[in-house]
Amino acid sequence: MQYKADSIEEYLKAIPEERRPAMEKLRETIVSNLPKGFQEGISYGMIGWVVPHSAYAPGYHCDPKLPLPFMSIASQKNFVALYHMGIYADKKLYDWFVAEYPKHVKTKLDMGKSCIRFKKPENIPFELIGELVSKMTPQQWIDLYEANLKSK
Numbered sequence: 001m002q003y004k005a006d007s008i009e010e011y012l013k014a015i016p017e018e019r020r021p022a023m024e025k026l027r028e029t030i031v032s033n034l035p036k037g038f039q040e041g042i043s044y045g046m047i048g049w050v051v052p053h054s055a056y057a058p059g060y061h062c063d064p065k066l067p068l069p070f071m072s073i074a075s076q077k078n079f080v081a082l083y084h085m086g087i088y089a090d091k092k093l094y095d096w097f098v099a100e101y102p103k104h105v106k107t108k109l110d111m112g113k114s115c116i117r118f119k120k121p122e123n124i125p126f127e128l129i130g131e132l133v134s135k136m137t138p139q140q141w142i143d144l145y146e147a148n149l150k151s152k
Contacts, residue, residue, distance in 0.1 A: 002045030003075075011047055015075040022080055022121030023047075026073050026129065033130040037138035038070055046083070048072035051138045061149060070141055071133065079110075079117040080124065086136045088114035089144050097132055104128045 005011035008027070012020060027047060031040065038049040050067035053059055060066040072083040087094050101109045104125035110117040118124045136144075 005042055005045075007042065008040070008047050011042060019075045019080060019121060022118075022124055023073065023075055025126060026080065026082070026124060029126045029130045030071070030073070030133050033134045034071075035134065035137040039067065043069060043072055046072040046074040051142060055138055056142050068142065068145060070138075076117075079119045080121055081118075082116045082129065083114050084116070084132065085114050086141055086144065087116075087132070089148050090136075093132075093135060097128075100128055100131075101125070
């Protein structure tokens with residue numbers, strides 16, 4: 001689901017009230033653990049973090065006018081979602097996360113290529129998410145992104 005929001009505050013006000021505390025805590029966890037250099041804002045109708053053009057002038061290859069996307073969180077119809085492009089592009093990071101997840105949550109991991117879905121907000125492993133987002137700097141993401149672009 002996309003919400004009509006031009007700011008993070010508007011986005012948080014637009015989502016269902018019962019999801020707001022979990023989304024606020026998830027955002028706070030990300031902001032306090034994410035390496036310096038990513039820029040927060042509304043991206044693709046979600047709360048997102050990007051590598052700004054000032055750090056990576058070429059921008060996103062699909063639309064160079066856009067900064068390089070890295071991560072987003074969203075309140076979808078039936079779940080809270082965390083989209084993490086690094087976990088999609090880095091098999092070692094993906095394997096680490098999949099192995100760590102059961103140590104933090106009793107429910108089965110519901111995950112797509114870059115999307116981690118939490119059907120019950122009380123099952124969000126905030127500590128694990130904090131560790132995940134701390135593992136990749138903007139420069140590491142740029143290097144991985146460029147390496148994956150060249151290999152295609």
